[in-house]
Amino acid sequence: MKQLSRLSAVALAATMMATSPIPAFTPAEAATLSGGFDVGPGGFQGNFNPLAATAGFTWLSVYYEPLVAYDEKLQKVVGILASSYEVSPDQKTYTFKLADAKWHDGKPFTAKDAKFTMELAKNAKTGSVLVARLTPVSSVETPDDHTLVVNLSTPSASILDTMTKVMMLPEHALSSIPADQLAKSTWWSTSPVGTGPFRFTRYVTDQYVELAANTDYRGGKPALEKVINRYFADPAAAIAALRAGEIQFTYVDSNDVPAFRGDKSFKVIEGNSFVVNYLGFNHDSPIWKDVRVRQAVMYAINREAIIKSLYGGAATPANCAYIADRLVPKDTEPYAYDPEKAKQLLKEAGWEKINGTKPITLLTYYTTPLATNVLAAVQAMLAQVGINVVPRAVDAPTYNSIVLKADADTSQFQMVYAGLQNGPDAGSINPGLNEKQIPPAGPNVVRARMPDLTSALDAALAETDAGKRDARYQQVCKVMNTNLPWGTLWVANRYGVVSAKVKDFVWTPAPGGGPYQANPQKWSIAE
Amino acid sequence: MLRYSLRRLIIGIGMLLALSALIFLLLRLTPGDPIDAYIDPNIPMSPSDLAELRSSLGLDRPLPVQYLAWLGQALEGNLGYSIKRLDQPVLGLVLSRIGPTILLMGTALLMAIVVGIAIGVIGAVRRNSVADISFSFFALAGISSPAFLSALIGLYVFSVRLKWAPSGGMLTPGDEFSIIDLLRHLVLPAALLAIAQAALIMRYTRASMLEVLNQDYVRTARAKGVVEFWVISKHALRNALLPVVTLIGSTIGLAIGGAIFIESVFNWPGMGLLLVDAVETRDYPVIMGATLVIGTCVISVNLLTDIAYAVIDPRIKVG
Numbered sequence: 001m002k003q004l005s006r007l008s009a010v011a012l013a014a015t016m017m018a019t020s021p022i023p024a025f026t027p028a029e030a031a032t033l034s035g036g037f038d039v040g041p042g043g044f045q046g047n048f049n050p051l052a053a054t055a056g057f058t059w060l061s062v063y064y065e066p067l068v069a070y071d072e073k074l075q076k077v078v079g080i081l082a083s084s085y086e087v088s089p090d091q092k093t094y095t096f097k098l099a100d101a102k103w104h105d106g107k108p109f110t111a112k113d114a115k116f117t118m119e120l121a122k123n124a125k126t127g128s129v130l131v132a133r134l135t136p137v138s139s140v141e142t143p144d145d146h147t148l149v150v151n152l153s154t155p156s157a158s159i160l161d162t163m164t165k166v167m168m169l170p171e172h173a174l175s176s177i178p179a180d181q182l183a184k185s186t187w188w189s190t191s192p193v194g195t196g197p198f199r200f201t202r203y204v205t206d207q208y209v210e211l212a213a214n215t216d217y218r219g220g221k222p223a224l225e226k227v228i229n230r231y232f233a234d235p236a237a238a239i240a241a242l243r244a245g246e247i248q249f250t251y252v253d254s255n256d257v258p259a260f261r262g263d264k265s266f267k268v269i270e271g272n273s274f275v276v277n278y279l280g281f282n283h284d285s286p287i288w289k290d291v292r293v294r295q296a297v298m299y300a301i302n303r304e305a306i307i308k309s310l311y312g313g314a315a316t317p318a319n320c321a322y323i324a325d326r327l328v329p330k331d332t333e334p335y336a337y338d339p340e341k342a343k344q345l346l347k348e349a350g351w352e353k354i355n356g357t358k359p360i361t362l363l364t365y366y367t368t369p370l371a372t373n374v375l376a377a378v379q380a381m382l383a384q385v386g387i388n389v390v391p392r393a394v395d396a397p398t399y400n401s402i403v404l405k406a407d408a409d410t411s412q413f414q415m416v417y418a419g420l421q422n423g424p425d426a427g428s429i430n431p432g433l434n435e436k437q438i439p440p441a442g443p444n445v446v447r448a449r450m451p452d453l454t455s456a457l458d459a460a461l462a463e464t465d466a467g468k469r470d471a472r473y474q475q476v477c478k479v480m481n482t483n484l485p486w487g488t489l490w491v492a493n494r495y496g497v498v499s500a501k502v503k504d505f506v507w508t509p510a511p512g513g514g515p516y517q518a519n520p521q522k523w524s525i526a527e
Numbered sequence: 528m529l530r531y532s533l534r535r536l537i538i539g540i541g542m543l544l545a546l547s548a549l550i551f552l553l554l555r556l557t558p559g560d561p562i563d564a565y566i567d568p569n570i571p572m573s574p575s576d577l578a579e580l581r582s583s584l585g586l587d588r589p590l591p592v593q594y595l596a597w598l599g600q601a602l603e604g605n606l607g608y609s610i611k612r613l614d615q616p617v618l619g620l621v622l623s624r625i626g627p628t629i630l631l632m633g634t635a636l637l638m639a640i641v642v643g644i645a646i647g648v649i650g651a652v653r654r655n656s657v658a659d660i661s662f663s664f665f666a667l668a669g670i671s672s673p674a675f676l677s678a679l680i681g682l683y684v685f686s687v688r689l690k691w692a693p694s695g696g697m698l699t700p701g702d703e704f705s706i707i708d709l710l711r712h713l714v715l716p717a718a719l720l721a722i723a724q725a726a727l728i729m730r731y732t733r734a735s736m737l738e739v740l741n742q743d744y745v746r747t748a749r750a751k752g753v754v755e756f757w758v759i760s761k762h763a764l765r766n767a768l769l770p771v772v773t774l775i776g777s778t779i780g781l782a783i784g785g786a787i788f789i790e791s792v793f794n795w796p797g798m799g800l801l802l803v804d805a806v807e808t809r810d811y812p813v814i815m816g817a818t819l820v821i822g823t824c825v826i827s828v829n830l831l832t833d834i835a836y837a838v839i840d841p842r843i844k845v846g
Contacts, residue, residue: 032701041569046612046804054567124579127613132573180583183613205623206796206804208700228700233791233800236679241694243687275569365568397559397809400566404574419569431571442573443566512570 031225033248033502033525034208036238037062038229040251040494041273042513045231046206048188050167051121051128057165058513059229062520063104063211064167064194067096067114067148068160070516072506074274074424077160078517081109081168081195082148091155091464094163096148101218103170104199111142116171118150120182127183133162155464161425164515168195197222197521206231223504223524239497242266248499248525251509254314255370260497269496270314271508274423276321278486279362279378280416280446287360287414292349294484298335300342300385306377307490310370315492320477321422321429323491329474332481342385351386362389363413365399375417389415403445416445421511422491426473428511430457433485448485501526532834539826546822547601547815551594554811560586561610564808584610597815606816611808617816620801625820627697628797631790632782634717639724640775644768646725647732651740651767652759662729669726674719674785678792681719691715695794716793720785724778731774735767742766 037059038045044056050064061069067082079085082096101109118140121130136156141149152159170193177185192200197219198211209229213222230247232238238250252260260266279297281288288294307315316323319332362379364371375391382389394402402412421428431437435454437444456479460472480488494509504522508514562581566572581587585596600607606617650659669677686694692715693699699708739745740763748762749755787799794800798817805813 034700041567048612048614052613054565054570054572125583127580127583129572129577131579132575184608186614188614189612204698204700205620206800207696207698207794210701226701230696230700231794232695233794233804237682237695237792237794240682240687244690244694246694395559395807396566396568397561397564398557399559399568400563400574401559404563404566421570428571431573437573440574440578442575443568443571445568512567 032228033224033523034228034230035247036230036232036250039232039235039238042251042510048192049183051126051130052183054129055512057515060167061196061515061518062227063196063198063200065196066164066167066515069164070424070514072508072516072518074508074510074516077164080517092152094150094159098146098148099218101195102216103195104193104214107172109168109195110145111148113168113171114148115140115142116175117166117169120169121166123179125179130162130165155462157461157463157469158425158427198227217521219521222521227520242497248502249505250497252495252497253368254311254492254495257495265500267498267500269498269507270493273492273494273509274421274511275419276318276422276491277419277489279489280418280486282410282414283447283449284410285414287355290349291484292345293351293354294487296342296345296385297382297387297487298484299338299345300387301378301381302337303489304337306374310373310377311492315490317490318488320480320488322426322473322477326470327426327473327477329478332477339385346386357386357388359388359390360414361412362391362415362417363399363402364391364393364417365396366417367393367395404439404443406440408439427461430461433457446485450483450485453479453483453485535830535833539830542826543822547598547819548594550815550818554814555590557809559809561809561811562586601819607812609810609813611810617812620813621816621820624796624798624801627795628786628799630713631717631720631795631797632786634713635720635782636724638718638721639728642721643725643728644732644771647729648736648759648764650729650733651736654737666726666729669722674723674788675792677719677722678789681715682792685715697796716789716795720782720789723785724782727778728771728775731771732767735770736763739763739767
């Protein structure tokens with residue numbers, strides 16, 4: 001018996017040795033900044049091709065650069081690889097003066113590269129997702145090595161916004177690859193060459209991407225030696241790595257923020273998501289035809305209460321697609337919570353006859369716990385006035401396959417809970433509401449057919465006088481506020497958490513990850 | 528014998544074909560295709576922007592044509608390119624994931640066997656002792672806790688709080704490869720994956736040992752004056768292990784399910800992580816390729832087992 005216990009003790013000890021006290025794990029050295037740069041809605045893990053990027057620009061712009069990008073507050077467009085740019089009085093010619101820059105392989109960056117990139121971005125064969133947005137571009141000229149002239153067939157208020165997404169690519173490295181083979185090239189994830197402050201060193205499949213300082217960077221030698229982008233399949237794992245000190249930065253969901261507030265080892269970065277959340281009425285469904293029904297939905301929902309209790313106050317009610325003062329006219333109806341008024345409006349509209357208490361499918365692609373709670377609150381509030389919505393959450397591909405179909409089945413989504421980018425370019429909302437963008441042409445998934453709204457949007461997009469543009473968007477806001485193509489809800493904030501040791505780090509929760517002027521060459525980390 | 532083996536081989540190939548057709552069909556019944564997965568509903572992007580991509584990927588062709596095209600290429604050893612990552616061929620993606628998964632599951636299995644049998648024996652020998660009761664409690668907790676829960680709790684306790692192990696990945700980013708580094712990353716996910724299996728093995732070992740310890744031949748051995756250690760290890764354990772060995776084989780399925788969660792939480796670059804990601808993005812070629820490779824492995828193992836039975840046990844008639 002004694003021998004047996006000795007045997008088992010040895011066995012146990014052996015298994016415990018195999019499962020624990022390893023020497024304490026040491027994070028990477030100090031001159032390296034690791035982060036979950038592709039965690040969250042602005043990220044795109046596994047994509048290395050800027051032409052195919054629908055998101056992920058925060059990371060891509062650490063080694064690639066566009067000609068222009070937003071400033072860190074996402075308010076105006078500033079030069080990056082263009083030292084300056086000019087717009088002709090008729091708004092049809094954009095002239096970019098290019099900075100004296102070098103590719104990571106030492107070759108000079110010239111206007112020919114910029115022209116080459118523009119042509120790739122306009123060519124659908126390359127798999128570019130920018131083709132439709134670059135339609136106004138009629139020709140690109142290179143009068144000299146440091147000047148790029150972009151000519152438009154018609155003025156376009158959003159062309160600069162699109163230009164921020166066009167990451168410059170080297171002609172000498174890519175011109176030999178046929179356009180239709182470009183997306184399949186291994187160049188993107190093995191030996192890409194950019195002009196940014198860091199250069200690509202390696203990608204360890206599904207683990208991380210490593211960049212090293214570009215010591216010849218025109219903006220000065222970067223303070224960090226390496227920047228590493230760790231991949232996480234699960235956001236909770238990114239937060240664990242942040243707490244364990246293995247990474248110094250990640251995006252976090254708003255319900256994880258309170259745990260970091262008041263913790264001196266971390267800084268919480270808060271920013272406007274530039275995504276307006278809304279209840280979209282499917283205008284193909286007859287139940288929403290009467291505007292009084294749509295108004296009743298607005299009055300029935302206590303948005304202040306939801307923002308306070310579920311968003312911790314970190315959202316702003318929206319009464320049209322916008323919340324910025326310059327875009328919202330003074331006389332906007334605030335649709336303050338008033339269930340009695342909602343009941344009255346429904347009675348006047350004859351809701352009992354229109355639909356009564358029949359269930360209404362409320363489709364969403366938001367599957368977070370926060371969204372589940374929001375929808376539970378919305379469902380309860382609408383039930384109080386006699387509207388019976390039934391939320392159904394599906395993943396984004398399923399949602400898209402239902403709502404983007406040309407002959408969509410209205411009964412599957414009489415209402416949607418969704419979000420749409422409303423800035424920094426105010427024109428971003430156009431595809432979601434313009435009558436000309438009804439699927440399959442575009443993503444006007446609520447099938448809004450409102451002539452007033454379409455003409456207001458068209459007028460705003462065609463406005464060439466920058467000084468008058470805000471007034472045009474105020475008109476869009478006014479029409480939305482009156483006609484209610486959507487029941488607009490709010491614009492929420494989004495968050496990132498960075499270690500307090502990191503200095504001069506610039507990050508903002510930009511839609512799609514930017515690009516914005518993040519100055520990665522200045523990022524540093526204290527010992 | 529040769530005829531039997533050949534017949535089994537042909538059946539195996541037929542099963543693979545049927546499997547690939549079934550998976551292909553099930554995938555296409557899933558709402559949304561890879562292009563739908565590409566569109567972020569929050570970002571204003573026209574479906575028409577991507578129509579060209581959809582047709583260049585052949586996703587607009589009739590289903591049987593798509594399946595035959597895939598099959599034709601697969602027979603030539605070309606599993607196509609990932610749609611989410613167009614620059615990466617599926618075969619390479621899948622092959623690079625098999626190693627890490629085998630490493631993780633193999634380590635977990637080894638841990639589960641060693642721990643499970645050791646505490647199962649102690650539990651049986653010291654029946655109703657404090658050790659036995661605590662081990663039984665552990666087993667109950669281990670069997671009833673789902674893998675994603677134990678993974679997250681383990682991550683929080685051992686990585687975030689105690690900092691004994693890294694929170695994820697297979698190697699320290701930026702460092703050169705080293706075995707020590709790999710083991711450090713391996714221990715925690717493997718141990719967590721082992722819990723459920725260890726608990727099962729422990730319960731079976733304990734029950735089986737208790738039964739064997741009451742057998743006449745054990746009493747005889749003790750009566751002969753054999754040292755207790757040898758009674759337990761030679762006479763009892765060897766006989767008690769037979770049903771446990773059968774069990775271990777059948778829990779490998781459980782381990783594959785658990786590995787998918789563990790790989791996601793710990794970002795372990797294995798087949799599970801690859802499959803979850805591929806399903807989320809409707810990356811058809813990757814799902815098909817991975818399923819085909821897993822299917823080939825399972826069918827080959829079964830085939831080998833059947834043939835081995837026939838060789839080892841003459842009572843099994845073949846032909």
